Amino acid sequence: MTLYFEDLKPGRVFKAGPVTVDPAEAHDFASSYDPQAFHLDEAAGLASVFGAMVISGWQTAAYTMRMLTSSELSRIANGLVGLQLDKVMWHQPVKPGDTLSAEFDVMGRKHSRSKPAFGVVQLAWRTFNQHGELVMSLENAIWVAVRDPDGKAAA
Amino acid sequence: MTLYFEDLKPGRVFKAGPVTVDPAEAHDFASSYDPQAFHLDEAAGLASVFGAMVISGWQTAAYTMRMLTSSELSRIANGLVGLQLDKVMWHQPVKPGDTLSAEFDVMGRKHSRSKPAFGVVQLAWRTFNQHGELVMSLENAIWVAVRDPDGKAAA
Numbered sequence: 614m615t616l617y618f619e620d621l622k623p624g625r626v627f628k629a630g631p632v633t634v635d636p637a638e639a640h641d642f643a644s645s646y647d648p649q650a651f652h653l654d655e656a657a658g659l660a661s662v663f664g665a666m667v668i669s670g671w672q673t674a675a676y677t678m679r680m681l682t683s684s685e686l687s688r689i690a691n692g693l694v695g696l697q698l699d700k701v702m703w704h705q706p707v708k709p710g711d712t713l714s715a716e717f718d719v720m721g722r723k724h725s726r727s728k729p730a731f732g733v734v735q736l737a738w739r740t741f742n743q744h745g746e747l748v749m750s751l752e753n754a755i756w757v758a759v760r761d762p763d764g765k766a767a768a
Numbered sequence: 769m770t771l772y773f774e775d776l777k778p779g780r781v782f783k784a785g786p787v788t789v790d791p792a793e794a795h796d797f798a799s800s801y802d803p804q805a806f807h808l809d810e811a812a813g814l815a816s817v818f819g820a821m822v823i824s825g826w827q828t829a830a831y832t833m834r835m836l837t838s839s840e841l842s843r844i845a846n847g848l849v850g851l852q853l854d855k856v857m858w859h860q861p862v863k864p865g866d867t868l869s870a871e872f873d874v875m876g877r878k879h880s881r882s883k884p885a886f887g888v889v890q891l892a893w894r895t896f897n898q899h900g901e902l903v904m905s906l907e908n909a910i911w912v913a914v915r916d917p918d919g920k921a922a923a
């Protein structure tokens with residue numbers, strides 16, 4: 614079912630994943646976008662502030678986006694269109710071979726004043742590893758089409 | 769020259785780039801991490817809220833990270849270790865073929881209370897396209913080693 618602003622009620626939770634971090638994919642991502650030694654080399658990882666080879670925090674975010682795009686939230690009418698992120702934090706390093714899962718909570722929403730056919734929905738993202746430990750969290754404002762802009766949609 | 773906390777004085781600006789968005793690389797990134805039709809298909813992009821095929825906002829961030837890792841800031845003693853991001857905003861869509869550049873401003877810093885050998889430095893990231901338009905901005909707290917933890921390093 615296609616999702617609209619009206620469907621994203623505060624308190625609703627969407628679950629997603631899992632996805633396992635493929636070591637070759639982690640190497641490719643780091644080589645392309647974050648080629649720091651602690652993302653590419655075991656010995657450099659051991660000697661780093663992380664004490665192990667860890668994946669780029671940007672790839673943890675990208676994997677969480679992958680999970681989001683295969684979750685029920687991918688059915689939003691106008692797609693997943695991010696407006697802003699806040700409080701993006703990496704709580705635990707992620708290592709090649711780890712398995713991630715994610716939860717997306719609807720925290721709040723408001724209609725757009727300038728474009729009544731749309732609203733802004735606030736999501737909280739949480740990404741966990743296979744031990745249930747929180748590895749990343751963030752707050753994300755997305756742009757969501759209203760099903761019934763001229764009607765009596767819930768505020 | 770290796771950079772330490774003492775070197776990252778508020779007001780200092782680091783420039784980076786340029787990098788051109790390779791269409792095949794944009795397709796690969798979207799396929800792997802953000803497989804929404806408006807990132808993969810011209811016709812779907814035209815019909816979307818963007819009015820054009822655009823790259824994933826996560827890839828704009830990843831390209832900016834690539835530029836950061838080849839800037840002078842890559843010489844930070846302990847590497848580029850992000851603690852938190854805030855106010856991540858995408859101001860203009862980025863299209864395959866666009867050329868990006870970036871600036872990183874030191875906004876502030878403070879010594880760590882719990883670990884005197886480190887401090888937290890606040891950076892403002894700004895990413896521009898080939899027309900000089902701001903396409904992405906964010907605030908980033910990074911973890912930086914102190915050169916002289918027992919001495920009289922500038923506060």
